[in-house]
Amino acid sequence: MGQRVSLFVTCIVDQLFPTVGLAMADVLERLGFEVDFPESQTCCGQPAFNSGYRAEARMVARHFLDTFESSPFIVIPSGSCTAMIAHHFADLFHKDPETLARVHSLEKRVFEFSTFLTQVAGVEDVGARFDDIVTFHDGCHALRELGVKDAPRRLLARVRGLELRELSPAEECCGFGGTFAVKFSELSGAMVRTKVEAILRTGARTVVSLDPSCLMQIQGALSRAGSNVRTMHLAEVLASR
Amino acid sequence: MPSEFHQKAHETLANANLQLAIFTATGRLKDKRVEAVGPGELPDYQELRTQANAIKQHAIDNLDHYLELFERNVAARGGHVVYCKDGTEVSDFILALARERGAHLIVKSKSMTTEEVDLNERLEHHGLESVETDLGEYILQLAHQRPYHIVAPALHMTRYDVAEVFTRRLNVPNEIVIEKQTALARSILRQKFLAAEIGISGANFLVADSGAVVIVENEGNARLTTSAPKIHITIAGIEKVIPRAQDLATFLKLLARSATGQLLSVYTSFLSGPRRPGEIDGPDEFYVLLLDNGRTRLLPDKNKRQSLFCIRCGACLNTCPVYRRIGGHTFPWVYSGPIGAILTPQFMGVQQEPDLPFASSLCGACGEVCPVKIDIPKILLELRSDVKKAETRDKQNRLEKLSFRVFAWLMTHPRLYEMAGKMLRSVGVPSIQAGPLRAWTSQRDLPPLPGRSFREMWRRR
Structure with a gap:
C-alpha cells in the first residue's frame, strides 16, 4: 500500500474542468500513491478573500481546515489555490493563535501538483507520451508566491514526443485575477490578448499551465480570436501515454 | 454609471497611439532594469534589497529619533528645518519668505512631493513665477498636465506632442527634432536659473547622521536649482530620512538600476547647508521643509506602514x-x-x-x-x-455583499454546494445574462460545461 495522498481538486476543477482532477489522480496512482478525495471539500475561499470579504473567507478556510485535518499530503492542481492556503490562511487567522497553529501545520502538507511530483514523489519522468508542440504559461501565484518555475519544465522535458517552446515574454500575467476579470473586463481582456499573441508567436498547438483559472481565461480568448490552439493542465499532459 | 477611474481606463485602452507610447516607454525601462539587476551586473541584488528593507524598517520605526537627529545636523551646518503639516503650511512658509526677501522667480527641480501639494499652482496663485526645470516636468507645466509617471513624467508624450505644446505655449516654430527641442528648453531655462532668487528641490534621501540632502538626477537641472539661486528650499516627505551616510551605499546601488537601469544616475548631489566662507557657489540661505501631509496617519498600522519605504524608483x-x-x-x-x-x-x-x-x-x-x-x-x-x-450600503454593494454571504454559506455546506453546481450545469450558464457573466463574455468565450462535476465522476470511477 502506497502513501496516502488527498486530492483538493478546487471548486473550479470540480465544477468546470473535472478531467483535470481525474488526470491528476491517474498520475498519482500510477506512481503508487493511494489517492483519496475527501468529499466535504469545496473551495479555498480565495474569491472572497481577494474581494475584500475576510469574514466570509475565514468561514470557508475553517471548513477547509476541518476537511483536511487528517490528510498527510494534500495535492492541488492550482498554484493560486495552493498559495491561498499556504500563504494567506495565516493572514486570515493572525489574531487567532489556536487556528493559526492548525494553519501552520496545514501549510506543510499542501502541495501544488508539479511540486509534489518533483519534491515529494521525487520523479521527473512519469512515463507520459504527448506528441505535440506545447508552450507553458506560468501562473503568477505559482511563480511568484510559491516560486514554482523549474518543476513543471522538468516534468515536461521528460514527456516523450513533446516539444516545449517558451513564451516571450515569459512571466506576464494572463489577466485573469479572479473577480478582476469581470470587474475590469476590458483591461483583463487587453492583458489576455497580449498573452494570446505571445502564444501564437511560439507556433505551439497546446498551452499548458498549472492553473485551470488562467487556462479558462486563455482558452476563452484563444477561442474568441478564432484560434484552434488548445489549453491543457499539466496533469492532463502527464496522464497521456 | 462607470466611475471616473473606469472611464479614464477605458479611454486610455481605446487610444492606440497612447497604448503604444506607454507600452514602448515602460518596456524599455523594464528591460534595462532587468539587465542592470541581473546576476552578471549585480550579484548581491537580493541581499541589497533585504538590507534596504531592513534600513527603511528601522528608520520608519524610529522616525522621530532620526528626524530630530537630521534637524540638529542641518542646524549645525547653518540650515533650517521647518516641519509642515500640509501643503498650506508649505506654501505659507515660501510665500512669507519670498515676500520678505523680495523674490519673484523660483526655479524648481523635479519633486513628487511638491506635486502632492500642487505647489506651483499655490505659488502662482499668489503672483510668484515657479518654473519646472526638469525637461519632462517643464513640458508638462506648459501643457498644464500632471506627471504621467513617477520617474518619466512626460512618458506618454511623443516628440510631436512636445512640438505642439512648445509652439502653442512658447510661440516658436514647430520643431520635431528632439535635440532642437531640448536646446530650446535649455536656452529658456538657463535664463531662469540665472535670474531666480529661490531654488526649490525635492530630496531622494535625508541623511540623519550628517544632515545632508541627497538628490539623484540625470539632467543637471537639480544641481543648478540648488546652487545658483541665493535661497534654497528642499521639500521632502518625512519618510525620506535614513540613519547614516553609509546607508547610501545600499540605496544608491538600487535606485538608478531599478528606475532606469543606470548603474548610477548622472548626478548625485549632496547638499549640506548654505555656502560656507571660501566656497564659490551655493545658496546663502538653506531650508528643509519636512512634510507630513498624511504620512503619520500610516504609522499606526505595522504592516501598511511599509508603504512609506518607497524610494520612488517607478x-x-x-x-x-x-x-x-x-x-x-x-x-x-x-x-x-x-x-x-x-x-x-x-x-x-x-x-x-x-x-x-x-x-x-x-x-x-x-x-x-x-x-x-x-x-x-x-x-x-x-x-x-x-x-x-x-463601503456605503447602496444597492450594488448590498448585492455583492449578499453574493459573498451566499458563497460562504454554500462553500461550508458541501451537499448544497453540489446541488447548486448541478443546477447551474442543467440550466446552462450561458442562459444567465447577469452582470459578471456579460462582463466575461464581452472579452472572451465561456468554457464548455462538463456534464458532471468531478465528485460525480469520482464516485462512478
Missing part, C-alpha cells in the same frame, strides 16, 4: 501590466501604478476611489521588482478589505 509602474495599459492619468492622484494604488487610499481615505485597490490582477510583479521589498500585493488585499468595511 520600477513597479514599468513592470505592472495594469499601469502599462491604463497609464498614469487614470489614477486619481499624483502617484500612479501599484505604489499609487496603495498610497492614494491611505493618504486620501479608501472612499476617495474605492475601485483603486481592485484594479489589479494580483500578479505580484510589483512586489517582485520593488527594491525595498514593499509587499504591495499584500497591502492591496488589506485595502480591499478596508474598502469593504467602509
Whole structure:
C-alpha cells in the first residue's frame, strides 16, 4: 500500500474542468500513491478573500481546515489555490493563535501538483507520451508566491514526443485575477490578448499551465480570436501515454 | 454609471497611439532594469534589497529619533528645518519668505512631493513665477498636465506632442527634432536659473547622521536649482530620512538600476547647508521643509506602514501590466501604478476611489521588482478589505455583499454546494445574462460545461 495522498481538486476543477482532477489522480496512482478525495471539500475561499470579504473567507478556510485535518499530503492542481492556503490562511487567522497553529501545520502538507511530483514523489519522468508542440504559461501565484518555475519544465522535458517552446515574454500575467476579470473586463481582456499573441508567436498547438483559472481565461480568448490552439493542465499532459 | 477611474481606463485602452507610447516607454525601462539587476551586473541584488528593507524598517520605526537627529545636523551646518503639516503650511512658509526677501522667480527641480501639494499652482496663485526645470516636468507645466509617471513624467508624450505644446505655449516654430527641442528648453531655462532668487528641490534621501540632502538626477537641472539661486528650499516627505551616510551605499546601488537601469544616475548631489566662507557657489540661505501631509496617519498600522519605504524608483509602474495599459492619468492622484494604488487610499481615505485597490490582477510583479521589498500585493488585499468595511450600503454593494454571504454559506455546506453546481450545469450558464457573466463574455468565450462535476465522476470511477 502506497502513501496516502488527498486530492483538493478546487471548486473550479470540480465544477468546470473535472478531467483535470481525474488526470491528476491517474498520475498519482500510477506512481503508487493511494489517492483519496475527501468529499466535504469545496473551495479555498480565495474569491472572497481577494474581494475584500475576510469574514466570509475565514468561514470557508475553517471548513477547509476541518476537511483536511487528517490528510498527510494534500495535492492541488492550482498554484493560486495552493498559495491561498499556504500563504494567506495565516493572514486570515493572525489574531487567532489556536487556528493559526492548525494553519501552520496545514501549510506543510499542501502541495501544488508539479511540486509534489518533483519534491515529494521525487520523479521527473512519469512515463507520459504527448506528441505535440506545447508552450507553458506560468501562473503568477505559482511563480511568484510559491516560486514554482523549474518543476513543471522538468516534468515536461521528460514527456516523450513533446516539444516545449517558451513564451516571450515569459512571466506576464494572463489577466485573469479572479473577480478582476469581470470587474475590469476590458483591461483583463487587453492583458489576455497580449498573452494570446505571445502564444501564437511560439507556433505551439497546446498551452499548458498549472492553473485551470488562467487556462479558462486563455482558452476563452484563444477561442474568441478564432484560434484552434488548445489549453491543457499539466496533469492532463502527464496522464497521456 | 462607470466611475471616473473606469472611464479614464477605458479611454486610455481605446487610444492606440497612447497604448503604444506607454507600452514602448515602460518596456524599455523594464528591460534595462532587468539587465542592470541581473546576476552578471549585480550579484548581491537580493541581499541589497533585504538590507534596504531592513534600513527603511528601522528608520520608519524610529522616525522621530532620526528626524530630530537630521534637524540638529542641518542646524549645525547653518540650515533650517521647518516641519509642515500640509501643503498650506508649505506654501505659507515660501510665500512669507519670498515676500520678505523680495523674490519673484523660483526655479524648481523635479519633486513628487511638491506635486502632492500642487505647489506651483499655490505659488502662482499668489503672483510668484515657479518654473519646472526638469525637461519632462517643464513640458508638462506648459501643457498644464500632471506627471504621467513617477520617474518619466512626460512618458506618454511623443516628440510631436512636445512640438505642439512648445509652439502653442512658447510661440516658436514647430520643431520635431528632439535635440532642437531640448536646446530650446535649455536656452529658456538657463535664463531662469540665472535670474531666480529661490531654488526649490525635492530630496531622494535625508541623511540623519550628517544632515545632508541627497538628490539623484540625470539632467543637471537639480544641481543648478540648488546652487545658483541665493535661497534654497528642499521639500521632502518625512519618510525620506535614513540613519547614516553609509546607508547610501545600499540605496544608491538600487535606485538608478531599478528606475532606469543606470548603474548610477548622472548626478548625485549632496547638499549640506548654505555656502560656507571660501566656497564659490551655493545658496546663502538653506531650508528643509519636512512634510507630513498624511504620512503619520500610516504609522499606526505595522504592516501598511511599509508603504512609506518607497524610494520612488517607478520600477513597479514599468513592470505592472495594469499601469502599462491604463497609464498614469487614470489614477486619481499624483502617484500612479501599484505604489499609487496603495498610497492614494491611505493618504486620501479608501472612499476617495474605492475601485483603486481592485484594479489589479494580483500578479505580484510589483512586489517582485520593488527594491525595498514593499509587499504591495499584500497591502492591496488589506485595502480591499478596508474598502469593504467602509463601503456605503447602496444597492450594488448590498448585492455583492449578499453574493459573498451566499458563497460562504454554500462553500461550508458541501451537499448544497453540489446541488447548486448541478443546477447551474442543467440550466446552462450561458442562459444567465447577469452582470459578471456579460462582463466575461464581452472579452472572451465561456468554457464548455462538463456534464458532471468531478465528485460525480469520482464516485462512478
